[in-house]
Amino acid sequence: MSGQGSTGPGQDGPEGLKMPDVLKLGFTRFARIHGVLVVFCSEDLKFGPATKKALAPVDASVRRAAAADRFTGKNGSSLEIVAPAGLDLPRLVVIGTGKESELKTRDMVKLGGAAMGKVPSAATEATIFAELSTGALRPEQVADLALGVRLRAYTFDRYKTKRKEGDERADKVEVDLACANSGAAEKAWARKVAIADGVVLARDLINEPANILYPAELARRASALSKLGVAVEVFDVADMRKLGMGALLGVGQGSAHDSRMVIMRWNGGKKGVEPISFIGKGVCFDSGGISIKPAAGMEDMKGDMAGAACVVGLMHALAARKAKVNAVGAIGLVENMPDGKAQRPGDIVKTMSGQTIEIINTDAEGRLVLADVLHYVNKRFKPKFMINLATLTGAIIVALGQEYAGLFSNNDRLVERLSKAGEATGERVWRMPLGPEYDKMIDSKFADMKNTGGRWAGSITAAQLLQRFVDKTPWAHLDIAGTALGSPQTDINKSWSSGWGVRLLDRLVEDHYER
Ligand code: BES
Ligand code: MN
Ligand code: ZN
Numbered sequence: 001m002s003g004q005g006s007t008g009p010g011q012d013g014p015e016g017l018k019m020p021d022v023l024k025l026g027f028t029r030f031a032r033i034h035g036v037l038v039v040f041c042s043e044d045l046k047f048g049p050a051t052k053k054a055l056a057p058v059d060a061s062v063r064r065a066a067a068a069d070r071f072t073g074k075n076g077s078s079l080e081i082v083a084p085a086g087l088d089l090p091r092l093v094v095i096g097t098g099k100e101s102e103l104k105t106r107d108m109v110k111l112g113g114a115a116m117g118k119v120p121s122a123a124t125e126a127t128i129f130a131e132l133s134t135g136a137l138r139p140e141q142v143a144d145l146a147l148g149v150r151l152r153a154y155t156f157d158r159y160k161t162k163r164k165e166g167d168e169r170a171d172k173v174e175v176d177l178a179c180a181n182s183g184a185a186e187k188a189w190a191r192k193v194a195i196a197d198g199v200v201l202a203r204d205l206i207n208e209p210a211n212i213l214y215p216a217e218l219a220r221r222a223s224a225l226s227k228l229g230v231a232v233e234v235f236d237v238a239d240m241r242k243l244g245m246g247a248l249l250g251v252g253q254g255s256a257h258d259s260r261m262v263i264m265r266w267n268g269g270k271k272g273v274e275p276i277s278f279i280g281k282g283v284c285f286d287s288g289g290i291s292i293k294p295a296a297g298m299e300d301m302k303g304d305m306a307g308a309a310c311v312v313g314l315m316h317a318l319a320a321r322k323a324k325v326n327a328v329g330a331i332g333l334v335e336n337m338p339d340g341k342a343q344r345p346g347d348i349v350k351t352m353s354g355q356t357i358e359i360i361n362t363d364a365e366g367r368l369v370l371a372d373v374l375h376y377v378n379k380r381f382k383p384k385f386m387i388n389l390a391t392l393t394g395a396i397i398v399a400l401g402q403e404y405a406g407l408f409s410n411n412d413r414l415v416e417r418l419s420k421a422g423e424a425t426g427e428r429v430w431r432m433p434l435g436p437e438y439d440k441m442i443d444s445k446f447a448d449m450k451n452t453g454g455r456w457a458g459s460i461t462a463a464q465l466l467q468r469f470v471d472k473t474p475w476a477h478l479d480i481a482g483t484a485l486g487s488p489q490t491d492i493n494k495s496w497s498s499g500w501g502v503r504l505l506d507r508l509v510e511d512h513y514e515r
Pocket of ligand 2: 286362
């Protein structure tokens with residue numbers, strides 16, 4: 001095995017392109033306002049007590065501006081007053097929260113994002129009043145706001161060497177959340193910042209181009225988790241050949257970049273207790289291979305490792321917040337390219353499990369990678385459950401669009417828990433069917449199975465293939481092709497990649513698997 005915790009360029013990206021952390025996030029008292037002031041108000045223009053006090057000198061003009069703009073505090077609406085007379089501020093922003101009795105965790109995160117979105121990119125300072133009309137927020141809720149601020153502030157511009165005129169950004173923006181108990185909020189944030197950093201790490205990995213982030217480089221960046229106490233093992237081609245991972249290796253054999261598998265272990269739970277496990281598809285670039293994809297949009301396939309990125313981000317979050325759980329993260333890393341050495345349609349590969357697969361379409365490669373990694377994790381760790389994430393099929397985008405990830409599972413309890421965690425975080429999942437009728441569709445004339453099942457039910461036949469490699473272990477497969485890439489612009493994400501899944505799975509762990 002190579003590279004136990006080897007470093008190299010590390011998380012900060014290629015040498016000389018270190019990303020400066022633009023956002024400086026802090027917590028303060030209500031009395032210390034600086035820079036742009038952002039406050040919340042509920043329907044009918046109701047403010048909390050601290051907000052009321054701060055806005056007293058401008059109460060009349062706020063009401064006049066609200067009337068002129070027909071602003072009443074509906075959720076999603078906002079009011080802006082530049083250089084308000086009576087307050088020594090560059091700008092006052094009022095954000096509507098609507099009916100506050102209906103606000104959930106995911107809405108607090110969203111509000112934080114909306115607040116950050118109202119801070120002009122050239123601004124260097126801002127204060128956000130962490131208060132609703134119903135009064136002070138719990139420290140946990142203040143930290144949720146902060147999470148939204150952090151996620152909204154994310155940009156991936158390490159490859160931009162200049163900015164257009166008028167699009168200049170401040171090198172630093174100091175954002176303080178004003179609240180009743182800043183000490184307690186800071187404590188709650190210390191835990192939540194682990195999740196924020198996990199999401200940011202996942203987004204960064206997904207946004208990186210494939211000439212920079214090939215399998216060995218992604219393995220190197222995952223290895224940086226050893227700094228947090230994660231045990232990292234990197235398997236190279238020779239290691240995987242010894243294990244008999246013919247399906248994974250077949251996908252990578254046409255690439256100039258060698259394949260890797262990375263196993264990450266975080267042991268924060270009781271000694272000897274079986275781990276939970278997360279498995280990610282890490283196709284660093286998916287050209288389709290010999291069954292090559294059309295040119296239009298192919299550049300998006302640099303993000304075909306989003307499942308792996310999510311697993312790395314999640315392991316970061318769990319380790320950084322010292323989660324009381326034993327967890328294994330496993331990622332299969334390959335590049336799928338056409339080449340003289342590439343695998344062909346008609347080829348038959350032997351998986352580590354011993355089952356054989358006939359390749360019908362070399363573009364159905366993710367399932368081949370996962371087949372070997374799922375089997376490996378199941379056999380070595382005997383985990384409590386396996387959850388895999390993969391940008392697996394275009395068909396799931398046709399079925400669900402970008403709002404829900406497809407969920408396939410052999411275990412109702414896991415489905416229930418994932419669905420609840422999805423509603424809580426806003427990273428939602430929708431269960432899709434499995435069954436022997438679909439399973440028949442991947443039977444092969446020549447091998448134990450074939451890697452595609454025809455035109456119909458493409459996401460389901462892909463899931464059926466994965467299921468053949470998990471035995472009886474409770475398992476869930478999340479098809480994130482729609483949710484992870486080309487993400488819709490939201491209050492908490494303006495980036496091409498959302499980092500989808502890190503918050504969902506961290507929540508699942510926190511709610512059910514920490515002792
Ligand atoms: N990585 C793709 C799926 C994908 C498509 C992800 C669009 C994100 C956006 C996957 O490897 C693939 O090519 N799937 C094929 C399977 C087919 C050949 C059976 C597909 O969905 O077309
Ligand atoms: Mn493909
Ligand atoms: Zn793919």
